[in-house]
Amino acid sequence: MNTNRKITSTWLLWPALFMLVAFFLIPTLDILRASVYDPEFTTKHFVKLFGSNVYLEILWRTIRLSLIVSLICAVIAYPVSYFIVLRPRKQQIFFLFLVFIPLWMSVLIRSYAWMVVLGREGLINAIMIGLGFTDQPVKMLFTTGAVYIAMVQILLPIQIVTCYSAMSEIDFDLMRAARILGAKPWQAIRRVFLPLSLDGTVTGAIIVFMLSMGFFITPALVGGRKDIMMANLIEFQVNQLNWGFAAAISIVLLIATVISVFIIKRLAKTLTRRLVGGGSA
Amino acid sequence: MIERDVEFGASVTFDSVSKTYGAVKALSDFNLSIQRGEFVTLLGPSGSGKTTALNVLAGFADATEGDVRVNKKSILGLPPERRNIGMVFQNYSLFPHMNVFENVAFPLRLRKMSQAEIKKRVGDSLAMVQLAEFGDRMPNQLSGGQRQRVAFARAIVFEPSVLLMDEPLGALDLKLREAMQLEIKRYHKQLGCTILFVTHDQGEALALSDRIAVMGEGQIVQIDTPDRIYDEPNSKYVADFIGTTNIVDFERVSPSRVRFSDLDVEFELADSNKNWGEGRQSISLRPEKLHRDISPSDQMIIFDGSIEEYLFLGNIIQYSVKTKSGKTLLFQEHRGPSVPILARGETLKLAFSINDARPLDEGTHGSGLA
Ligand SMILES: Nc1ncnc2c1ncn2[C@@H]1O[C@H](COP(=O)(O)OP(=O)(O)O)[C@@H](O)[C@H]1O
Numbered sequence: 171m172n173t174n175r176k177i178t179s180t181w182l183l184w185p186a187l188f189m190l191v192a193f194f195l196i197p198t199l200d201i202l203r204a205s206v207y208d209p210e211f212t213t214k215h216f217v218k219l220f221g222s223n224v225y226l227e228i229l230w231r232t233i234r235l236s237l238i239v240s241l242i243c244a245v246i247a248y249p250v251s252y253f254i255v256l257r258p259r260k261q262q263i264f265f266l267f268l269v270f271i272p273l274w275m276s277v278l279i280r281s282y283a284w285m286v287v288l289g290r291e292g293l294i295n296a297i298m299i300g301l302g303f304t305d306q307p308v309k310m311l312f313t314t315g316a317v318y319i320a321m322v323q324i325l326l327p328i329q330i331v332t333c334y335s336a337m338s339e340i341d342f343d344l345m346r347a348a349r350i351l352g353a354k355p356w357q358a359i360r361r362v363f364l365p366l367s368l369d370g371t372v373t374g375a376i377i378v379f380m381l382s383m384g385f386f387i388t389p390a391l392v393g394g395r396k397d398i399m400m401a402n403l404i405e406f407q408v409n410q411l412n413w414g415f416a417a418a419i420s421i422v423l424l425i426a427t428v429i430s431v432f433i434i435k436r437l438a439k440t441l442t443r444r445l446v447g448g449g450s451a
Numbered sequence: 452m453i454e455r456d457v458e459f460g461a462s463v464t465f466d467s468v469s470k471t472y473g474a475v476k477a478l479s480d481f482n483l484s485i486q487r488g489e490f491v492t493l494l495g496p497s498g499s500g501k502t503t504a505l506n507v508l509a510g511f512a513d514a515t516e517g518d519v520r521v522n523k524k525s526i527l528g529l530p531p532e533r534r535n536i537g538m539v540f541q542n543y544s545l546f547p548h549m550n551v552f553e554n555v556a557f558p559l560r561l562r563k564m565s566q567a568e569i570k571k572r573v574g575d576s577l578a579m580v581q582l583a584e585f586g587d588r589m590p591n592q593l594s595g596g597q598r599q600r601v602a603f604a605r606a607i608v609f610e611p612s613v614l615l616m617d618e619p620l621g622a623l624d625l626k627l628r629e630a631m632q633l634e635i636k637r638y639h640k641q642l643g644c645t646i647l648f649v650t651h652d653q654g655e656a657l658a659l660s661d662r663i664a665v666m667g668e669g670q671i672v673q674i675d676t677p678d679r680i681y682d683e684p685n686s687k688y689v690a691d692f693i694g695t696t697n698i699v700d701f702e703r704v705s706p707s708r709v710r711f712s713d714l715d716v717e718f719e720l721a722d723s724n725k726n727w728g729e730g731r732q733s734i735s736l737r738p739e740k741l742h743r744d745i746s747p748s749d750q751m752i753i754f755d756g757s758i759e760e761y762l763f764l765g766n767i768i769q770y771s772v773k774t775k776s777g778k779t780l781l782f783q784e785h786r787g788p789s790v791p792i793l794a795r796g797e798t799l800k801l802a803f804s805i806n807d808a809r810p811l812d813e814g815t816h817g818s819g820l821a
């Protein structure tokens with residue numbers, strides 16, 4: 171009976187498995203192949219990539235930007251999610267609805283919207299000049315800061331939703347239990363709520379991080395010339411028909427992402443253990 | 452810091468406590484005095500204000516009116532963490548990210564005890580609930596009964612002045628529940644702590660408590676020892692709630708004569724018993740107080756009935772008996788070789804002593820509960 175059900179339910183996975191193999195695994199292997207066969211076996215693309223400071227700097231900038239964006243998202247999303255989860259049920263749905271609205275628009279449109287807001291003749295400059303804070307428009311568009319602002323705004327809802335759903339799983343009686351056992355409100359949060367919500371926060375941060383690593387429309391539209399990221403580099407090389415080099419960059423980006431995620435998870439685990447920790451109260 | 456001057460086992464007083472949530476009166480003029488070391492149970496249906504009473508004592512809800520005192524000192528100004536109260540929640544509320552040892556050590560760490568002291572105390576508490584070997588387990592690796600015992604160990608490890616338990620056995624199956632009842636009784640004997648226990652299960656209340664406070668609509672309807680609550684319910688409400696009983700209506704036809712209309716009999720009160728049932732209109736008559744071996748006396752009320760239905764309850768058999776006026780009563784007998792089982796439709800005479808009939812107040816102190 172039980173094994174029977176197991177066999178039947180395995181079928182449910184097949185479509186997903188097929189998609190994974192056909193549209194992810196095979197292309198990835200193909201890219202891996204393209205990066206080392208051009209047309210004979212060669213390591214020249216990787217040698218070129220790792221031999222150039224320019225490329226390494228772009229790699230490092232991509233990782234750094236993604237880390238900072240996911241950190242900012244996590245820091246903003248945490249109190250917002252906490253606020254929402256404390257509301258009565260009906261209000262929670264309303265606030266989540268507000269969070270979701272931007273997700274209905276494509277990343278491209280939202281990036282363009284930021285151009286309208288941040289540009290020389292944009293909304294913010296118009297207001298600042300109108301109020302007399304400045305008489306020359308301030309350069310905001312095509313700067314690194316613009317990339318941060320736009321990416322945080324675009325990715326924040328994902329972080330909030332992930333964080334919120336983790337928090338809404340937490341039994342609030344646990345906080346009461348902590349209080350009656352002798353914990354002040356902040357101690358109950360630090361020793362009970364924070365460790366229990368950290369998993370969800372880290373999951374959200376990892377999703378945001380991985381999405382950031384592959385971002386290219388937003389940096390291309392609102393960033394400056396030096397805000398080029400790995401994904402922009404890949405696009406550029408593809409346009410130049412340097413398939414082999416583009417493939418090599420893709421592989422490096424993939425591996426860098428996997429390693430970073432692994433490190434983030436490790437750090438989060440240590441942090442949780444610290445928070446729960448024995449020693450001090 | 453945490454008050455340490457209260458002893459393990461303190462007296463508790465609710466003094467005219469009211470608590471309203473909007474239009475709902477969860478507690479209204481709630482009065483309760485608990486002695487040091489006493490085991491008192493709040494018994495009542497869902498929504499009668501039991502949890503609210505615990506929440507006011509624990510500091511999770513503010514009293515709208517009145518005062519709550521532990522060892523004669525008001526605690527209403529203190530936040531929960533400074534009340535030194537132990538609490539066992541219905542769903543255990545163990546911290547899922549901490550192992551058993553850390554769960555039990557939690558209140559001790561907050562009290563900044565030394566590592567050695569913590570080890571000793573946690574060890575003692577876990578030994579008491581027979582989980583000494585389980586310190587490394589995570590809560591999700593424990594059975595329901597084991598979680599319950601860890602929750603108990605955690606609640607008493609810091610020697611609270613009072614231990615509160617809100618339907619702590621509600622989530623366990625019957626067998627386990629009965630075993631845990633015995634254990635709780637043993638812990639109470641061993642520790643001598645004051646316990647305020649909440650349940651809607653009258654059997655549990657009868658088995659555990661020194662005193663039972665039966666609650667209805669945010670008030671205590673009757674507070675007494677289990678045997679007195681069972682034998683001498685003061686109202687229809689209590690009689691109905693505790694055990695099974697028959698509610699039988701009566702009226703006075705003359706100063707010394709009552710008529711049980713439901714049984715279609717009249718009864719002459721003895722001179723010594725003239726005030727019986729004054730101002731009341733119904734009695735509680737426990738099914739086991741009815742007999743069919745009738746030895747006529749001036750104490751006995753005898754009436755006719757016929758068997759409608761019967762039910763085996765192990766060594767007891769319970770009959771539904773229809774009286775001449777059409778009322779159905781429950782009647783219980785121990786089974787035995789000399790007690791033949793009555794068949795459906797059989798007619799018989801039943802009797803009960805006037806002393807076993809408890810005249811009842813109508814509502815809950817006139818608050819209109821039926
Ligand atoms: N936080 C609250 N907000 C509004 N009403 C509440 C709240 N807590 C309890 N009540 C109401 O107070 C009454 C008593 O509830 P409670 O003390 O939980 O009863 P019990 O524990 O006996 O089931 C109920 O009518 C309940 O709906």
Ligand SMILES: [Mg+2]
Pocket residue numbers: 498501502503
């Ligand atoms: Mg309750």
